[in-house]
Amino acid sequence: MTDATGPRLAGRAPGLHLNDTGRAQAADAARRLSGLRPAALVSSPLERCQETAQAIALHLGTAVTTDERFIECDYGSWTGRNLSDLAEEPLWRVVQDHPSAARFPGGESLAASSARAVAAVRDWNTRLLQEHGDAGDDAPPVYAVCSHGDIIKAIVADALGMHLDVFQRLRVDPGSVTSITYTRTRPFLNVLNDTGASLVGGLPTRAEARGDAAVGGGAGGGEPDTEPS
DSSP, X not given: OBTTBTTBOOTTOTTOOBOHHHHHHHHHHHHHTTTOOOSEEEEOSSHHHHHHHHHHHXXXXXXXXXXXXXXXXXXXXXXXXXXXXXXXXXXXXXXXXXXXXXXXXXXXXXXXHHHHHHHHHHHHHHHHHHHXXXXXXXXXXXXXXXXXXXXXXXXXXXXXXXXXXXXGGOOOOTTOEEEEEEOSSOEEEEEEEEOSOOGGGGSOOHHHHHTOOOGGGOSOTTSOOOSOO
């Protein structure tokens, strides 16, 4: 969480740092990753992800590597605008109902952001298997990536064989942990959107209950409903 998370579309806006809630979420995510011995800890270059990754690095004793391909989608002129205002734009319905066709004015398409993030995952899978060898019956290498809601949703959609047009059915909250195992034949989704909270904390916001997904990830179910009405 940052002070912009929820009411505004943060996107790639510079200078957005974790607020007190965000720092607590990062520390809790690090605690929930206890026991991992990651072969790599990778992060988007944006400040809020770097700060989250540093909290995890401190807890796990692993250095942070920055990979630009895990950066947030470039929302172009939508960046920094209130979601309530964006919900009045004609493009909003495209983003909600046909995201594979959505290109943000002056920015990136959701299809392009998905493609680069999935390519980055595949590259890291190949690189770490080459560095650490085929594990055989032993545990394969594990790595952690700190990224953004729409990017993580796109990676999960790819792992599940879902078309990008239905990725808005997925939910990824700030500070959540999602786990995927990649094998020779198929990926396995182990955990999705684990925040460590009770089920009540994961219930939908009023906007989600009406059917609209939280563009850019949203503030999570436990936060005040600042989604567009």
